[in-house]
Amino acid sequence: MIKVTDLKKSFNRTEVLKGINFEVNDGEVVVIIGPSGSGKSTMLRCLNFLERPDSGLIQIGDQTVDASTAKRSDINRLRLQTSMVFQHYNLFKNKTALQNVAHALIVSKKMKKSDAFEKSRALLKEVGLSDKEDNYPVALSGGQQQRVGIARALAVSPYAILFDEPTSSLDPEWVGEVLRVIARIAEERKTMVIVTHEMEFAREIADRVVFMADGFVVEEGTPEEIFDHPKNERTKKFLQSYRNSSARREAALQATEQFVSPEAP
Structure with a gap:
């Protein structure tokens, strides 16, 4: 709890x-x-x-x-x-994806490097990055870096993420x-x-x-x-504001698509 x-x-x-x-x-x-x-x-x-x-x-x-x-x-x-997954990834730029995941296992958990790398490879596979283990963060997309961050959070088997x-x-x-x-x-x-x-x-x-x-x-x-079915007026106001902004984004997207690809006469 x-x-x-x-x-x-x-x-x-x-x-x-x-x-x-x-x-x-x-x-x-x-x-x-x-x-x-x-x-x-x-x-x-x-x-x-x-x-x-x-x-x-x-x-x-x-x-x-x-x-x-x-x-x-x-x-x-x-x-x-706990483990934390951050907004801005917070990966070690001088370490590969595999090394980033294994770092806490080696330093904090005192795990043998061979065991730490084996576990880290399994976690990278779990997040769909088996083919990126030797890549440094600079060579990864933002989504890939964040998935490395998630694998790193899972590595230490925390109670909560x-x-x-x-x-x-x-x-x-x-x-x-x-x-x-x-x-x-x-x-x-x-x-x-x-x-x-x-x-x-x-x-x-x-x-x-x-x-x-x-x-x-x-x-x-x-x-x-x-x-x-929100009960509090502050909650209702926030959700309505969100729905309005989402509707405006959708309308803008549709207008852009029509401008870029107008229907043939």
Whole structure:
């Protein structure tokens, strides 16, 4: 289980998280949605202390930490419960895809190189990159780099994987391949927390959706409850804004297609 209780975080005098409370059950996929600036990514980074919360309790698996009194040893034990997939991949540029996946196994898990590489090859195969193991990040597309990042997150067998807007830095043509990999992992009942702006993906993959705004959890429920029958006015406003922007993008795309390929008279 992941349990977050009264989590707070400020940057200087700006209060970003104003008392966050939510839970994630074993094997559950929880998707966090909400407008930009609502604190979604900050909350996710606080879970493994990439950002140190000001206060609150965080339980992940069998580890519980009080943010206001946590020592380095407490934080390290908590971090071992999760892996994170970042917006901007964060791969080692001087290492191949195989070496990037194997790195944590060799350094943190003290695994023999031969065993680490064997496991890493299997994970690269799982994300569809068996033929790219010797490629450096510069030779990989954005989608391929993100899939290496997912394989790296899986390598250490964490209790939970945290995804921080995993498609936000990708060109549209690469988004689908990354989402398909995440969906396959979800089918294995891996505990996951995903921050995303991909609403249709959230609807399809989530067991539960959490809507955040203005530093609070405003509403949560099943995808059907949130997307089809939201109760809170703030949630309704956000989803309507999303639908309107999607409609405008579709209309613009259709207009462009008509301009590029006009019908013959």
